[in-house]
Amino acid sequence: METIGNGNGGTVRTRHVAVFAFPFASHPTHLLNLVRRLAAAAPTVLFSFFSTERTNRALFTKRGCDNILRYDVSDGIPEGYVMQGKIHEDINYFLGVAKEEFKSGVQVAEKEVGMKMSCLVSDAFLWFSADLAKELNIPWVALRTGGARSLSTHLYTDLIREKYSELKGSIGPNDEIANLIPGVESIRLADLPIGVIFGDLDSPFASMMHKMGRNLTRATTVAINSFQELDPDVTKNLSSLFNNFLNIGPSNLVSKHNSPSKPDEFSCISWLDNQNPGSVAYISFGTKFCPPPNELVAIAEALESTKTPFLWSINKDSQTHLPLGFVERTTANGSGKVVPWAPQVQVLDHIATGVFVTHGGWNSVLESIGSGVPMICRPLIGDQPINSWMVERVWGIGVWIEGGKFTKHETCCALEQVLSVDASSKGMKERIGVLKDLAHKAVGPNGSSTQNFKTLVDVITR
Structure with missing residues (x-):
């Protein structure tokens, strides 16, 4: 000791x-x-x-x-x-x-x-x-x-297993089940955390x-x-x-007021200062896990195809999987910035940030809500699937990448859906704005x- x-x-x-x-x-x-x-x-x-x-x-x-x-x-x-x-x-x-x-x-x-x-x-x-x-x-x-x-799924694990045993053979992982968990109107079995029934x-x-x-x-x-x-x-x-x-x-809003911010050592904020309001896709999947290499390539190709300005926080090892010349091209024309770390809360708070491409971890979801930024979710592990389900189907403040994995086509569609000026995008921004106000009022x-x-x-x- x-x-x-x-x-x-x-x-x-x-x-x-x-x-x-x-x-x-x-x-x-x-x-x-x-x-x-x-x-x-x-x-x-x-x-x-x-x-x-x-x-x-x-x-x-x-x-x-x-x-x-x-x-x-x-x-x-x-x-x-x-x-x-x-x-x-x-x-x-x-x-x-x-x-x-x-x-x-x-x-x-x-x-x-x-x-x-x-x-x-x-x-x-x-x-x-x-x-x-x-x-x-x-x-x-x-x-x-x-x-x-996600807490409810663990509290009701025995009940979920009992109901699943009764329904087994008539439903699949991607089926929606109503009233499986008290207080939860519906959920897909595939979105339950690993270890509950799978x-x-x-x-x-x-x-x-x-x-x-x-x-x-x-x-x-x-x-x-x-x-x-x-x-x-x-x-x-x-x-x-x-x-x-x-x-x-949310703890991120409490700590924001009580703790000093870390230095922006890679000049992310000054780069954002030169971008148009609501135009930038901020991409980060945390420090523990990352989508497979082919999905990282798909994201990069979609960003270039849609000409979406982006700030991508990704560790050095994973950067090696990006397409050849991608970082150099996007850095040279000013359309993108790839860094090993970004001050996430400050980035999300910036007026230039229009969407957060995320794994749907709970901290990231709360930080996105606290800043009023809609999300594109690609869950990887743990409670991320159920959080992503909430983002899209319950709160309507973002989208789950179609098919559950990044492809060039689906990533292009998601970026255009969230960053566009149509009614769907406007509705997302309005709904997350309401939740942002409630979160700040709560603390x-x-x-x-x-x-x-x-x-x-x-x-x-x-």
């Missing part, structure tokens, strides 16, 4: 809160951002933040609040082991040791600080937190970083998600990175299931998310 900070600072500590991170993708960043908000709102509370050494090293590059301590736990990977490249391999090793690592970590922190834990805050994925909180006789607060509908249902990751759904109702409070006006029917249903269900987002001084966050502070300080 390693600790950072002394937790004193001359302040009398009244509570000691354990925080368990799921140390993969953007999960630990979101949890730490929430803890920093809580620590600022409750300066007499001490937070002990537990994650793997590798994740903590990246998270704590800058000094945080005085009342946050860092503790490292094992990632479960055997010493000297070389990863085999199997899906979820690192996650599976971590899950094998996580419960005992967190439990022993709590004992170390309590001894060092000299104060018992009064509350446990964890990523909702870490379902065993319910058992540890019960052992310690303290409240459990679970944070879900995804959306309300994929390896016995894998450690699928098992983790299933157990999360079964145990989450034991939480004292479930907080979610969304705002209740975005999905009122699902929020109403989830509120009936949980002791205390709190929409406290305003008297907004629903602001009030819910105050309730969350009360839970951890009582």
Whole structure:
């Protein structure tokens, strides 16, 4: 175990809160951002933040609040082991040791600080937190970083499997099923997260998600990175299931006002300044996954064919799959800019940005809504299919790439549909403008998310 900070600072500590991170993708960043908000709102509370050494090293590059301590736990990977490249391999090793690592970590922190834990805050994925909180006789607060509908699929996994078993043989993956999930009017089976009815249902990751759904109702409070006006029917249903269900987002709008922006090291904003309003396609699929090479080629060909100005954030390795001369041609004529990283929120906020070509990850969807930019979605994994379904079929604020994969023809059609000046495009822009206003109002001084966050502070300080 390693600790950072002394937790004193001359302040009398009244509570000691354990925080368990799921140390993969953007999960630990979101949890730490929430803890920093809580620590600022409750300066007499001490937070002990537990994650793997590798994740903590990246998270704590800058000094945080005085009342946050860092503790490292094992990632479960055997010493000297070389990863085999199997899906979820690192996650599976971590899950094998996580419960005992967190439990022993709590004992170390309590001894060092000299104060018992009064509350446990964890990523909702870490379902065993319910058992540890019960052992310690303290409240459990679970944070879900995804959306309300994807959460519902995991809460109702057993019901979905039962209904699917009854319908099996008469329906296919691409069929729409009405009222499969309470509060959700319809959904395609193919858009359910892997591990609900498709994929390896016995894998450690699928098992983790299933157990999360079964145990989450034991939480004292479930907080979610969304705002209740975005999905009122699902929020109403989830509120009936949980002791205390709190929409406290969008976190990107909260952090925008409280955190300094990263430097725009590749001059993306100055390039956008020279483009026409609403003309630019911003393309980014996050840092973890990317469409296959043939689809990257299709996007590039469509951009050149439609003469669409674009800003493309894509890592160096993936850039090698772009057509020969594409980057040089588009850079030379000023129609495009390819960079390994872009300040996404600033780019989406820019008046020149007219569409966001995205994988449909929840953070990206919320950032697009917060900036009022319609989307073209090509989901790749996890909750991205159900998020993309919502974007097109429920909210009407974007399109799902026809056929589910980028081809030159379908990408041209999608770009023209969203960037055109016809009634369809105008309707998308109007609808996402309404959601943008609701999102900003939710995190305003008297907004629903602001009030819910105050309730969350009360839970951890009582």
